[in-house]
Amino acid sequence: MEFGDKTVIVTGGAKGIGRATVLAFAREGARVAIVDLDAAAGAALAEPLGERGRFVRADVTRADEVERAVAGVVAAFGGIDVLHNNAGIQHYGTAIETTEDEWDRVLAVNLKSMFLMSKFAIPEMIKRGGGAIVNTASVQSYYNQRRVCPYAASKAGILGLTRSLAIDFAKDNIRVTAVCPGSVDTPMLHYAAETLVGGDADDVIRGWGEKVLLGRVGRPEEIAETVLFLASPRASYITGSAHLADGGLLSGF
Numbered sequence: 001m002e003f004g005d006k007t008v009i010v011t012g013g014a015k016g017i018g019r020a021t022v023l024a025f026a027r028e029g030a031r032v033a034i035v036d037l038d039a040a041a042g043a044a045l046a047e048p049l050g051e052r053g054r055f056v057r058a059d060v061t062r063a064d065e066v067e068r069a070v071a072g073v074v075a076a077f078g079g080i081d082v083l084h085n086n087a088g089i090q091h092y093g094t095a096i097e098t099t100e101d102e103w104d105r106v107l108a109v110n111l112k113s114m115f116l117m118s119k120f121a122i123p124e125m126i127k128r129g130g131g132a133i134v135n136t137a138s139v140q141s142y143y144n145q146r147r148v149c150p151y152a153a154s155k156a157g158i159l160g161l162t163r164s165l166a167i168d169f170a171k172d173n174i175r176v177t178a179v180c181p182g183s184v185d186t187p188m189l190h191y192a193a194e195t196l197v198g199g200d201a202d203d204v205i206r207g208w209g210e211k212v213l214l215g216r217v218g219r220p221e222e223i224a225e226t227v228l229f230l231a232s233p234r235a236s237y238i239t240g241s242a243h244l245a246d247g248g249l250l251s252g253f
């Protein structure tokens, strides 16, 4: 069990990629804290994990809630070794169509949350002698759809934040990396299919998958395996970098 003596926090852990990561860390023996807004889904996921699982309801855009969440995890589990900054939301609109509030919300959930979680979790990792942070970015950190103005900005920003954290805390034995998924079959992708195309979301998603080198969209579990690798000692010489898990999407058609 690769994470048998570790405590892990997963933000946005109640659904989609975060949920799969929670289950993968739990499979590998970790104590896992699920930090999410969705209390019903988060509590249902934590319940079968027993004493090794904990749901913490928090809005990761708010410093007070993040500070309280981190303190609660430390009180329950004794410290923090791994942070998967993963909570995110999508929004469609050009700069003209996007309101200031929409811009602020997307940047807050997708980017500011990673700053806040790191700000409060890193001192706990330092007390443990080190740790690992994996930030969920996106293929859209590099190339974009149309009408994803704040989302694209947030996902590009995550790569800068990842480098900055890696540089500042390498001396503390903390590695910081980013995973960049392509299209992955989650509630967010269904929202995208319904919003952008309409009709049967499964058909739309199947069509998107056919444009990927591997012929299909990803499964949340496949992103989770990438996250576990990056967080594990097997990735001991990797920090500051971003890692595509996109089925070859950015390699071409």
Ligand SMILES: NC(=O)c1ccc[n+]([C@@H]2O[C@H](COP(=O)([O-])OP(=O)(O)OC[C@H]3O[C@@H](n4cnc5c(N)ncnc54)[C@H](O)[C@@H]3O)[C@@H](O)[C@H]2O)c1
Residues within 6 Å of the ligand: 011, 012, 013, 014, 015, 016, 017, 018, 035, 036, 037, 038, 058, 059, 060, 061, 086, 087, 088, 089, 109, 110, 136, 137, 138, 139, 180, 181, 182, 183, 184, 185, 186, 187, 188, 189
């Ligand atoms: N699904 C994809 O195709 C895809 C592709 C590239 C990147 N990503 C990124 O992966 C991450 C996870 O995406 P997903 O597809 O699993 O999304 P999802 O919508 O299925 O799940 C996101 C989770 O984040 C939680 N959340 C949202 N706002 C929050 C907040 N303020 N505080 C706490 N929790 C909050 C939601 O409740 C939900 O449980 C996101 O950062 C997303 O941008 C997804």
